[in-house]
Amino acid sequence: MKHELLKRYDREIDGSYIINTRVNSYSSLFNEFDFSSSLWNRDLKEEFVDYLVDCVDEIGAQNKFVLQLSLPEDNKEDNFSEKFSKAISSYFLYLVHISRKSIKKFTNKIIFNFSISISLLILIFLTGKRMDNSDSMLYMIFNEGLYIAIWVLMWPVFSDFLFDIKEELNNIKIYKRLLNVKLLIKYY
Numbered sequence: 001m002k003h004e005l006l007k008r009y010d011r012e013i014d015g016s017y018i019i020n021t022r023v024n025s026y027s028s029l030f031n032e033f034d035f036s037s038s039l040w041n042r043d044l045k046e047e048f049v050d051y052l053v054d055c056v057d058e059i060g061a062q063n064k065f066v067l068q069l070s071l072p073e074d075n076k077e078d079n080f081s082e083k084f085s086k087a088i089s090s091y092f093l094y095l096v097h098i099s100r101k102s103i104k105k106f107t108n109k110i111i112f113n114f115s116i117s118i119s120l121l122i123l124i125f126l127t128g129k130r131m132d133n134s135d136s137m138l139y140m141i142f143n144e145g146l147y148i149a150i151w152v153l154m155w156p157v158f159s160d161f162l163f164d165i166k167e168e169l170n171n172i173k174i175y176k177r178l179l180n181v182k183l184l185i186k187y188y
Helices: 002-006 046-059 080-130 137-179
Strands: 017-022 065-071 182-187
Touching: 002 046, 017 046, 046 065, 046 137, 080 137, 080 182
Parallel strands: 017 065, 065 182
Antiparallel strands: none
16 A cells, blocks of 8 residues: 555656655745745745655665746745755754754653653542441442542543653654755646
8 A cells, every 4th residue: 555655756867756846936835924024034834844744754774855936937046945945954853852842842741641640649548548348338439539640630541651752753754854955846
């Protein structure tokens, strides 16, 4: 199946896959809401970034790729390739930073929830020792409530660890591959 997906990409002589992008102007690659920054310091357009990330994910970690940007002839600008490469690099470096920040947030949440869960388990153990053979309804409700609280606190530990952190680590790998992407410029 993956091999079939890769057939939709053109290839360079060296075997690198070509991610083709055609736009009417280079400014259409940048976020239009970022008016205060110069064009080359603006965020890249979200749709463009999503397209690049999806393509790199499809191409896979073992394959090389290049980004080919097709622009109208009247958009020719000196040092465009260099400026755009720096813009891509700085934006994906920013995304790496954001992903690392998310991982740190998930990790802190995991540690907090795990610590509270362990504390509640210790509380159950200590109250169990004191109320050894108690048939008190209040004690049973309290004890069961603590077990439920532990399960509720531990669920995000597993889901964040197994899913969210893994996804962010995968994103970081893709973003790092895009940091220094080889850029080909064609004019039409």
